[in-house]
Amino acid sequence: MTSSQDSTPFVRIGGQATIDQLVDAFYRQMDRLPEAKTIRAMHADDLTSVGQVLKRYLGEWLGGPKLYSQERGHPRLRMRHMPFRIGEAERDAWMACMSRALEEVVAEAQLRTDLLQSFYKLADWVRNDDGNPHDAHN
Numbered sequence: 001m002t003s004s005q006d007s008t009p010f011v012r013i014g015g016q017a018t019i020d021q022l023v024d025a026f027y028r029q030m031d032r033l034p035e036a037k038t039i040r041a042m043h044a045d046d047l048t049s050v051g052q053v054l055k056r057y058l059g060e061w062l063g064g065p066k067l068y069s070q071e072r073g074h075p076r077l078r079m080r081h082m083p084f085r086i087g088e089a090e091r092d093a094w095m096a097c098m099s100r101a102l103e104e105v106v107a108e109a110q111l112r113t114d115l116l117q118s119f120y121k122l123a124d125w126v127r128n129d130d131g132n133p134h135d136a137h138n
Contacts, residue, residue, distance in 0.1 A: 008063025009118070012111050016059050023055045025101035033100070036093045042084045061122075077126050078134075087129035094123050 013019060027047045030036045043050055056068040057075060068075065084090075098119050102112045125134060 009111070009115065010059065010062040010064035012108070013062060013106060013115070016055070016064060018105060019059050019062065019064070020055050022101050022105045023051050023058065025104045026054075026097050027051055029097035029100045033093070033096055036097050039090050039093045039097075077122075078128060081126050082128055085129065086127050088127070091123045091127055095120060098123075 010016075010019070013022070030040045030043075030047075053068070053072070056071065060066050060068045061075075095116075099116060102115055106112045106115065127134065
């Protein structure tokens with residue numbers, strides 16, 4: 001039998017149904033939090049389509065079925081976000097929404113902590129502002 005530490009985050013979180021709940025909670029937070037106003041403005045009024053994409057992406061990213069890649073190919077997150085200015089403030093707003101969504105949906109404290117660390121790395125990677133350390137060439 002596999003321990004929860006050995007299973008994928010997809011399994012630990014409760015599969016696609018829980019990821020769907022997480023994404024729904026995330027977008028509710030984006031609509032509610034004043035600090036998310038700027039990133040909310042980057043989205044269409046109707047979040048249904050982008051929500052479906054994020055659900056498939058996160059499912060795959062967390063170790064579930066490769067539904068996102070089958071439909072859209074390689075994620076190319078930075079490229080797909082280039083039309084939008086994403087700096088530290090936008091990353092932090094995104095993280096505020098995700099942090100609250102995780103608190104709402106994920107009961108296991110250690111899993112929330114693990115996911116927050118992973119989400120931070122992901123959100124920071126998407127930054128495309130001047131001086132982004134991901135763009136530094138050594």
